[in-house]
Amino acid sequence: MKLDLSVIEDIRMNLSAIExxxxxxxxxxxxxxxWQAAWLLKSITCMDLTTLSGDxxxxRVKRLCAKAANPIRADLLDAMGFTKPLHTGxxxxxxxxxxxxxxxxEGTDIPVAAVSTGxxxxxxxxxxxxxxxxESVAAGAKEIDIVITRQYVLTQNWDALYDEMKQYRDACGDARIKAILAVGExxxxxxxxxxxxxxxMAGADFIKTSTGKEATNANLNNTLAxxxxxxxxxxxxxxxxxxxxAGGISKAKDALMYQALMKDELGREWLEPDLFRFGVSSLLGDIERQIEHFVTGHYSASNRHPIG
Incomplete structure (x- = not known):
């Protein structure tokens, strides 16, 4: 849609009420x-399993992809009577x-997302x-995670932010685009x-909290906003x-809180991967430990649940 500055100027946030x-x-x-086990399995389908390291x-990427296609050990799923295909988002x-x-x-339904725009x-x-x-779209990426120029927000230059985002949207073509706000900045x-x-307004398919590289990343307060x-x-x-x-979500209990907030505020549809994703690197390991505890009654060492 066209940029409507009257809508932007009318936006207010009550921090005390959010907290x-x-x-x-x-x-x-x-x-x-x-119920907890079921919610945790659902959260796996909404994960963008991520590796964004200089090394x-x-x-490493092949190993991560193998884990994305088989996120929970088969013996644990068998013990739960879970027979449907399960993979990350x-x-x-x-x-x-x-x-x-x-x-x-190849041969899976798992899309590749690429971080982009510097x-x-x-x-x-x-x-x-x-x-x-x-180039990422041409290489096969079906989703593009872009970062906005933070100075446009800090200087209230909404026209510039809109124009930037719209150019990114056009460049993505048929690929989905996730706009990273870097909320901590x-x-x-x-x-x-x-x-x-x-x-x-400029066409983002998803809005995303963080790159994971800022001092403050995703939390429930900025999520609610x-x-x-x-x-x-x-x-x-x-x-x-x-x-x-995205950023700092590493415990199964955190995933449950985000899911609860999404369901409360937006409804059941926002518990599915086409409308909700976690950007994570270590969360899956803790969820697999929780699933093993559910099945066996015992916690295992984290190194028994590699994620890539």
Whole structure:
């Protein structure tokens, strides 16, 4: 849609109310036993299993892809009577590793997501950013995670942010685009909310909290601010936009809290991978430990549950 600055200027965020809402979530939304195991298995289908390290190698990416296709040991699934195919929502890598991941995931339904546009800081020339997107799509990436220029938010230059995001949207073609806001660098909840709305107006399929490289990444407070904007955008336009928290989500109990908040605020549809993803590298290992505890009654060592 066209940029509507009147909508942006009307956005307000009440930090105290946000903090009160999220502080009470764990006490009101607790699942145990069979239900907890089921929610954890569901969370696996919403993971973007990620490796974004300077020492990534093709073998590491292949191993990550193998884990994405078989995230929980077969004996644990058999013991639970779980017979449906189970895999992560995507595998997320740098552009250089896209061909390796695409080849490793042949024969599966798992898409490859590529981080782009000068990730993580987004300070490359615009022509370079757009070319990086096009090359990742040409290499087989079905999803592109872009980073916005934070200065546009900090200086309230919403026209520039909209134009930037729209160019990224056009460069992606048929690939899905996730807009990374880098919430830890946007200073206020109001800035986070306004940036979310501008990116959705410009065509983002998902809005995402963080690169995972900032001091502050995903938490329930900034999540609430962003998903309230998703709800407002749906009310305005009828379009459903996805949400991806990323950075620092490493415990199974955290995954349950995010799922509960999504269901409370947006409804059951936002528990499916087409509208909800976790950006994670270590969460899967803890979830597999929790599943083993559910099946056997004992916790195992973390090194028995490698994730790639």
């Amino acid at each position: 009160q809402r999220t502080a009470t979530l764990s006490g009101r939304r607790s699942v145990k036993k069979d 990534d190698t093709p073998d 995507a595998v997320c890598v740098y552009h250089a590793m896209v061909p390796t991941a695409v080849k490793a995931l 990730f993580p800081h987004g300070l490359s020339p615009m022509s370079t950013k757009l070319q990086e997107i096009r 946007l200073a206020t909840m109001r800035n986070i909310a306004k940036a979310s709305m501008v990116c959705m 962003m998903i309230r904007m998703i709800r407002q955008y749906q009310t305005m336009t009828g379009f459903k936009v996805g949400y991806k928290p």
